[in-house]
Amino acid sequence: MRWRVLKSSHRPSTIARSSGPDRCAYGITLEPRVNTSPCPGFVFLLRPRRVLSLHPVHCLRMTTPQPTEFNPVAGLAALIFPGAGHLVLGRTKRAALICIGVMGLFTFGLLIGGIDAIDSKNDKIWFYAQVLVGVPTIAVNHVHQSQFKAADPNNGYLRSGFPGEHRQVIDGQAVWQPLTQEQIASGMGPPNVPGLGRINEIAMLSIVLAGMLNLIVFLDALMPSPEKQARPKATPATNGGDA
Amino acid sequence: MITLAYTPFIDALPLHEAWFLLIVPMTIFLAIGYKAVRCSNMKHYPKEVVIFIVQILGVMALLAIGFTIFVNVLVPMIAPMSS
Numbered sequence: 212m213r214w215r216v217l218k219s220s221h222r223p224s225t226i227a228r229s230s231g232p233d234r235c236a237y238g239i240t241l242e243p244r245v246n247t248s249p250c251p252g253f254v255f256l257l258r259p260r261r262v263l264s265l266h267p268v269h270c271l272r273m274t275t276p277q278p279t280e281f282n283p284v285a286g287l288a289a290l291i292f293p294g295a296g297h298l299v300l301g302r303t304k305r306a307a308l309i310c311i312g313v314m315g316l317f318t319f320g321l322l323i324g325g326i327d328a329i330d331s332k333n334d335k336i337w338f339y340a341q342v343l344v345g346v347p348t349i350a351v352n353h354v355h356q357s358q359f360k361a362a363d364p365n366n367g368y369l370r371s372g373f374p375g376e377h378r379q380v381i382d383g384q385a386v387w388q389p390l391t392q393e394q395i396a397s398g399m400g401p402p403n404v405p406g407l408g409r410i411n412e413i414a415m416l417s418i419v420l421a422g423m424l425n426l427i428v429f430l431d432a433l434m435p436s437p438e439k440q441a442r443p444k445a446t447p448a449t450n451g452g453d454a
Numbered sequence: 455m456i457t458l459a460y461t462p463f464i465d466a467l468p469l470h471e472a473w474f475l476l477i478v479p480m481t482i483f484l485a486i487g488y489k490a491v492r493c494s495n496m497k498h499y500p501k502e503v504v505i506f507i508v509q510i511l512g513v514m515a516l517l518a519i520g521f522t523i524f525v526n527v528l529v530p531m532i533a534p535m536s537s
Contacts, residue, residue: 304496309487315479315486319483324466325464404465409473410468424484427488
């Protein structure tokens with residue numbers, strides 16, 4: 212049987228220093244231990260580590276190995292959908308929080324700026340950052356380009372509609388057609404109202420922030436940092452034994 | 455028939471008078487997502503998120519106050535305009 216000594220310091224490199232090779236292993240946490248140092252962070256500078264018991268009855272919980280190696284599958288998953296990378300790593304809580312954060316920014320941008328906040332044709336530079344969110348940006352942009360844009364009747368340029376126009380499909384191609392006064396009075400218009408000024412800027416910025424945040428998430432999924440567990444409470448030992 | 459009624463996620467919201475308040479939800483979502491990655495111990499996650507939100511909003515407010523003073527007080531002192 213192999214043991215991993217309970218971590219109780221801020222210096223992870225010293226976790227197993229005082230344990231023999233037959234007592235140190237990855238995956239088993241040994242409790243309890245007593246830290247008599249007045250400053251827990253410097254316990255290893257003051258005195259050698261002391262483990263009071265190594266009996267199997269004190270093995271209170273099993274921990275799973277932490278995924279800390281280069282993981283291209285998790286990185287790819289993070290690029291496809293926010294939080295999917297950490298889900299692949301088995302970090303469910305972090306994945307859910309990442310999804311809330313990134314998709315919250317994304318949804319908020321769409322809510323205030325409308326579908327016009329994502330436009331790979333007219334706002335190309337912004338789109339390069341927005342596409343880092345992954346599939347949601349690509350899907351919304353595809354819908355925007357195919358369902359809400361049409362060709363200008365004069366020059367054939369694909370654009371959003373102006374007030375007083377409506378989108379009409381003629382021979383398989385969408386074209387903007389002018390509306391009559393009666394049609395305008397009846398409430399007809401283009402399929403969407405684009406955001407203007409600050410609202411459009413803030414909406415695009417929100418989705419860009421979502422993309423940049425997902426870039427950080429992608430890097431963390433690709434090269435995961437070790438997870439720091441919550442420090443368990445030390446319980447007083449009943450049987451002795453130094454490591 | 456397509457009408458001009460507001461459709462969520464399709465049309466833009468008319469929030470031109472309150473644009474500066476939009477930073478609050480953006481900051482909250484940003485803090486939730488960022489701290490989910492950078493927080494080493496999830497036990498301290500809620501506290502770190504709140505601190506991050508307060509830091510961003512506080513610095514933004516200070517910047518706003520600073521630029522307001524600069525534009526409304528310092529610039530007229532440096533380059534007074536004849537009325």
